[in-house]
Amino acid sequence: MRSPMSTLQHKPLNHLHQHLPFHTPKFHSRPITTAPPPPPLPPPTDPSSFASLILNSTNPHALTQTLHSPTLQWTPQLVDQIIKRLWNHALKALHFFNILSRHPTYTHSLSSFDHAVDLAARLRDYKTVWTLVHRMKSLRLGPAPKTFAIIAERYVSAGKADRAVKIFLSMHEHGCRQSLNSFNTILDLLCKEKKVEKAYNLFKVFRGKFKADVVTYNVIANGWCLIKRTNKALEILKEMVERGIDPNLTTYNIILKGYFRAGQIEEAWRFFLEMKKRKCEIDVVTYTTVVHGFGVVGEINRARNVFDEMVKEGVLPSVVTYNALIQVLCKKDNVENAILVFEEMVRKGYVPNSITYNLVIRGLCHAGEMERAIGYMNRMKDDECEPNVQTYNVVIRYFCDAGEIEKGLELFEKMSSGDCLPNLDTYNILISAMFVRKKPDDLLVAGKLLIEMVDRGFMPRRFTFNRVLNGLLLTGNQGFAKEILRLQSRCGRLTRQFKL
DNA sequence: CTAGGGTTAG
Numbered sequence: 001m002r003s004p005m006s007t008l009q010h011k012p013l014n015h016l017h018q019h020l021p022f023h024t025p026k027f028h029s030r031p032i033t034t035a036p037p038p039p040p041l042p043p044p045t046d047p048s049s050f051a052s053l054i055l056n057s058t059n060p061h062a063l064t065q066t067l068h069s070p071t072l073q074w075t076p077q078l079v080d081q082i083i084k085r086l087w088n089h090a091l092k093a094l095h096f097f098n099i100l101s102r103h104p105t106y107t108h109s110l111s112s113f114d115h116a117v118d119l120a121a122r123l124r125d126y127k128t129v130w131t132l133v134h135r136m137k138s139l140r141l142g143p144a145p146k147t148f149a150i151i152a153e154r155y156v157s158a159g160k161a162d163r164a165v166k167i168f169l170s171m172h173e174h175g176c177r178q179s180l181n182s183f184n185t186i187l188d189l190l191c192k193e194k195k196v197e198k199a200y201n202l203f204k205v206f207r208g209k210f211k212a213d214v215v216t217y218n219v220i221a222n223g224w225c226l227i228k229r230t231n232k233a234l235e236i237l238k239e240m241v242e243r244g245i246d247p248n249l250t251t252y253n254i255i256l257k258g259y260f261r262a263g264q265i266e267e268a269w270r271f272f273l274e275m276k277k278r279k280c281e282i283d284v285v286t287y288t289t290v291v292h293g294f295g296v297v298g299e300i301n302r303a304r305n306v307f308d309e310m311v312k313e314g315v316l317p318s319v320v321t322y323n324a325l326i327q328v329l330c331k332k333d334n335v336e337n338a339i340l341v342f343e344e345m346v347r348k349g350y351v352p353n354s355i356t357y358n359l360v361i362r363g364l365c366h367a368g369e370m371e372r373a374i375g376y377m378n379r380m381k382d383d384e385c386e387p388n389v390q391t392y393n394v395v396i397r398y399f400c401d402a403g404e405i406e407k408g409l410e411l412f413e414k415m416s417s418g419d420c421l422p423n424l425d426t427y428n429i430l431i432s433a434m435f436v437r438k439k440p441d442d443l444l445v446a447g448k449l450l451i452e453m454v455d456r457g458f459m460p461r462r463f464t465f466n467r468v469l470n471g472l473l474l475t476g477n478q479g480f481a482k483e484i485l486r487l488q489s490r491c492g493r494l495t496r497q498f499k500l
Numbered sequence: 501c502t503a504g505g506g507t508t509a510g
Contacts, residue, residue, distance in 0.1 A: 288505040323506035
């Protein structure tokens with residue numbers, strides 16, 4: 001699992017699955033996913049059929065033959081769509097990428113390479129990451145600045161911020177020019193991962209060399225706001241003025257949001273009034289920030305007043321503005337009022353997006369209205385947004401909380417077989433649910449889920465392992481517990497090996 | 501993926 005690309009060049013990735021008991025259901029009474037039928041021929045043409053074909057394939061040679069079939073016309077768009085569908089099954093996705101890498105005539109695009117790099121980096125398989133980068137270079141496709149942003153982001157989120165900085169500082173040696181943009185990007189990545197001190201130090205060292213601009217300063221100010229240090233953000237504001245860089249509306253919106261985030265509600269309100277007084281041409285982002293900011297602290301009336309004011313001032317709300325209002329109504333007011341706003345936005349011709357739907361669905365679930373929540377879930381298709389993994393996670397969670405674990409599992413099986421693969425959260429939600437009924441069979445399912453999640457490239461927390469292990473031992477499943485223990489030590493070896 | 505507003509957890 002560590003190095004799918006480098007070690008399995010001539011071997012099927014699938015052999016990794018063979019020593020897992022996933023396809024041999026001896027430890028559980030009911031299978032979590034149904035056994036797939038043999039892949040149909042001729043080959044499919046749409047992304048979701050390809051995805052199922054790849055997911056269900058147990059014979060890598062046959063799969064390669066199918067995907068190399070001369071009747072197939074591969075395009076970068078199709079390849080990217082298939083990778084996206086396999087995103088939550090990283091090994092399968094990389095396997096697919098790998099098969100097409102050996103295609104006699106087709107050559108991967110830059111964006112497919114970037115996706116593959118992202119997947120390998122998520123698996124913390126850095127060896128594969130750099131193999132891919134070198135392959136991109138020899139094909140003269142890249143690496144592009146975006147490639148480095150992806151790599152740096154994964155290093156930062158794996159707790160290797162210093163390594164990310166090093167990579168940025170040496171990216172020109174990998175054939176990718178440094179620029180002010182890439183400088184701003186690395187600073188932003190560090191800030192978004194809350195490594196603001198580190199970002200600020202890097203900023204101080206290199207702001208001269210890269211000629212820091214208003215974006216650079218905004219990134220740093222936003223970083224301080226993200227960790228609720230509004231005063232530091234104000235210092236940045238002062239500093240940029242001193243250095244002759246004019247703050248723009250984005251700067252002020254960042255500070256405004258920073259006040260709300262830090263719970264400085266009245267400071268936020270005064271700042272907002274000041275922005276209006278100074279004629280700063282406040283925009284839909286400003287208003288959305290204030291509506292949301294008031295709402296999350298329960299000031300629903302003030303939130304609604306600002307919403308009405310923006311319409312009066314001729315600033316059109318966006319779907320995001322509606323989402324902000326709907327969210328706070330669900331949380332601090334009443335789902336029914338949120339639904340009124342939802343129906344109102346639809347009447348006005350706005351098209352709700354998946355976030356809008358997920359907010360309403362969550363609100364309904366929270367109010368115990370599971371049936372109505374499912375109704376909105378089915379309605380998503382009408383607005384060209386299928387239920388996504390977040391949608392499923394919300395509904396599964398609430399079914400389980402309500403003790404309807406079978407219904408949660410049913411939805412899970414639907415996603416596993418369909419075109420919305422479960423992610424880390426899905427597995428965590430379901431595994432936790434397997435402990436509420438105190439049924440021994442549930443623990444077998446929990447163990448199977450644990451194996452499946454590792455199989456799909458997700459790393460369970462130590463807590464999850466221990467919980468499942470204890471449960472299995474207490475219910476007399478020593479054999480299965482042993483197997484889980486072996487799995488854990490395999491995972492442990494992997495993480496330790498990767499701590500450089 | 502050069503910056504600002506909207507899903508998410510006890």
